[in-house]
Amino acid sequence: MADVTLIQMHWWQLAALVIVPFVVLALGVTLLRRLARVRGAEKGEPDWSVPQLENTAGKSPLHQWDVRCKIVTILVYSFMITAIQQMTPAFIAIGLSCLVLVVAQVSLAKVLMRLLAIVGFISMFLLIMPFTVPVHSGDTVIVFGESNWLHFSLRGFGLAGTITAKAVAITLLMEPLLSTAPLPVILQGLSRLGVPEMAGQMVLLSYRYLNVFRHEARRMSAGMQVRGFRKRTDMTTIRAVANFLGMLFVRSFERTERVFDAMRARGYQERFPEQAELRLRALDLVGAGVWLTVGVALLLCDRMVW
Structure with missing residues (x-):
């Protein structure tokens, strides 16, 4: 296309553009895993015959939030994040998720391990999309050497970065959801919401x-x-x-x-005893409304500002 901006680069610059970042990422993942293994060794091997269903006692607003309201709010907000189309609001969503992590006072090690679980997924997006996205009018394309069959689309890299940012923002919210209430209480809340x-x-x-x-x-x-x-x-x-x-x-x-x-x-009749008494307060609904309002504001900024 005549209106496509072409940037000529040498083949060795392809290695610097693609291989070096992934080598750094692999080294970072290895370092984090080794750090987690060292911490696990310092604490000793846990007794998995009696696994801990976390008490998760805390004084943060997310610990006091009704679990049903929390599940619905985070789920709806996550769908709002997936609807974002621009990179800037997606990175703002990451910042908001980090703010929630600070408020919830969750373990940083657990958050990092959850992020490690999606490294392979997001790495494939960052590696494949810039080289495979169709070239449109107005795109900026990096061409390597004299070949026209291999090109690096900056628009494709932006799309991959947006998807990655949204995935990271949603993943960061999983730890506040799962770590601010015991698992039996979360399952009790899901049951109250209609899950069998x-x-x-x-x-x-x-x-x-x-x-x-x-x-x-x-x-x-x-x-x-x-x-x-x-x-x-x-x-x-x-x-x-x-x-x-x-x-x-x-x-x-x-x-x-x-x-x-x-x-x-012991008297099991296809029901477990309820672990907590769930009470929906007005403050819970106010918190849900504020959180969802932030999600709507993100979508409006995504559609109207950027």
Whole structure:
């Protein structure tokens, strides 16, 4: 197109533009994981046979907020963030999410680990979209060498950056949602909002016993290594791993039957006792209204200002 702005660059500059940032990102991810591992080693190996369903006692406004109102507000606000189309409001949304983190007084380590979970997702957007987005009229395109088949679109990079910023803003909100109320109370709130109660019970039991089964798998793996088992690419390893998975399934099934029998013996009738008395106050509705007003203001700025 005649009105497309072309910027000529050398091939070695492609490495500086693409490879170097991702190397820095990989080093940062490795450093964060090592830091989390070191902190875990300092605190000692947790006893997963009795996993902690967090007490999450706190005095912040998010701790005192009614869990039903909190779930609905954060969910609707997250959909508002996904509707943002410009990069500047998306970065403002990140700033607002960071402000919520400060108000909620959540653990920075947990927030970083949640961000690490989406690194691969957002990295693919930043890597692929600038090279694959169609060239439109008025775009600025970087061309490498004499080839016209490989181009770097600044508009595509802006789109990828906007998607990344929105993903980060929403991810940052998950920690205030999950860390300011115990998991049973959150599931109780979802049940009051219409989610089937059996689904909440399945999530709670899965959370409780997934770590138990992981502990069982580690114990079995340690026993195999003590007996001289080493992973190799041969049929012996495949048979040993198959036996390992089969035995883990059998033990998990037997434990599940024992747990269910114990629950029935204690009077379980397809309902769990309520963990908290949920009361919707006027202050909760005011907080929801203020938060959603901020979301609407972001959308208006996105559509009318930028």
